[in-house]
Amino acid sequence: MSQFIEMFGNPLSSKQKNELKRLGQCCIINPRRPNIALCDTDKVSFIPMPAVSEDGYLVDMADEEYGKVKKGFTYFENNDVLFAKITPCMENGKGAIAYGLTNGIGVGSTEFHVLRPINGISSPYWLLTLTRMPIFRERAAKNMSGTGGQKRVSASYLNHFMVGLPAIEEQRRFEAIYRQADKSKFGDFKSQFIEMVGDPRNNPKGWPTKRLSELAEYSIGLTYKPEQICDDGTIVLRSGNIQDGKISFSDIVRVNAPIKESLFVKEDDILMCSRNGSASLVGKVAMIPDINEPMTFGAFMTIIRSAEAKYLYLYFQSQDFRERVSEGKSSTMNQITQKMLDKVEVPFPDKDVREALSAIASQADKSKSVIQKALVYLNDIQSDELRKIA
Incomplete structure (x- = not known):
């Protein structure tokens, strides 16, 4: 988010260098399911709400036969952005980019809105970061409909939401930075954990x-x-x-x-x-x-x-x-x-393995402290913007 603000400023502000567009002009919201050349026994990825984290990642998915899930679930494809529309998942930041889907197809919770990037106009990484910004979610929360735990953000609200749209070249540059940061802060650590301990579900190293x-x-x-x-x-x-x-x-x-x-x-x-x-x-x-x-x-x-x-x-x-x-x-x-x-x-691996993993986690925390400082700046911008709206 700190890199996002540095490159694009506050994309929700009415005063900025990028042209204001409806979000529905920047991406396709809840695209229609196409005719799919799949048999009912072919496998697709199934992603329920718990499989999407609050920090922008898919944490789990399972294969299901297409015939069992082709009705009654939300359809999406690789590079679509999932946005949780129901409270409290929306406020908590649940959302992720769909990737690595079996046969390129996923189905999941009906409480997802799907935002599909438009080639040459938007990047999934720009869309994901935009929709995970606290100010974006705060405004969406104020416009939810329904009662109690059944409040939801409507597709119409997303469609008409005004946002500054950067040039696709800038978005791609941001995507490259995002991917590199991902490797440093998340991917490498997880891979090292699996490499050193193995998947705890089957304990392949026999600890x-x-x-x-x-x-x-x-x-x-x-x-x-x-x-x-x-x-x-x-x-x-x-x-x-x-x-x-x-x-x-x-x-x-x-x-x-x-x-x-x-x-x-x-x-x-x-x-x-x-x-x-x-x-x-x-x-x-x-x-x-x-x-x-x-x-x-x-x-x-x-x-x-x-x-x-x-x-x-x-x-x-x-x-x-x-x-x-x-x-x-x-x-x-x-x-x-x-x-x-x-x-x-x-x-319970050997002591040297446990100590090495603790050191890696401590180093990751040092990197996150830099991000936290940037988020303080981001929150200041958002507070100013909300005061203007009020």
């Missing part, structure tokens, strides 16, 4: 396994009453304080309530969202940084404390962990219980 209960202690957080919320109490960390794998203090709650010593967080504790109405939020983790005041955590959260915290922090972000705790999903409340954590068996 010994340990129960999570052998490696860590965990506890559920504080229950408090609404009347105990105050302006000068103890910070209570909640699911919203986990952003992109890090602790964020942009939205905090303080309480004046009795707190057991065991419920105060410590540096290098792992904070996990263990209960939430949204399945996409359950399992999110962040490590507690060096903090300068006492803090606790809410009842829908779990603190995991371990001498192997950095390695476990990486493991908790794996698909293997997601699958092992998926039994806690329900239609009303999704949760990871302590009994479920007790049953998790973790591949």
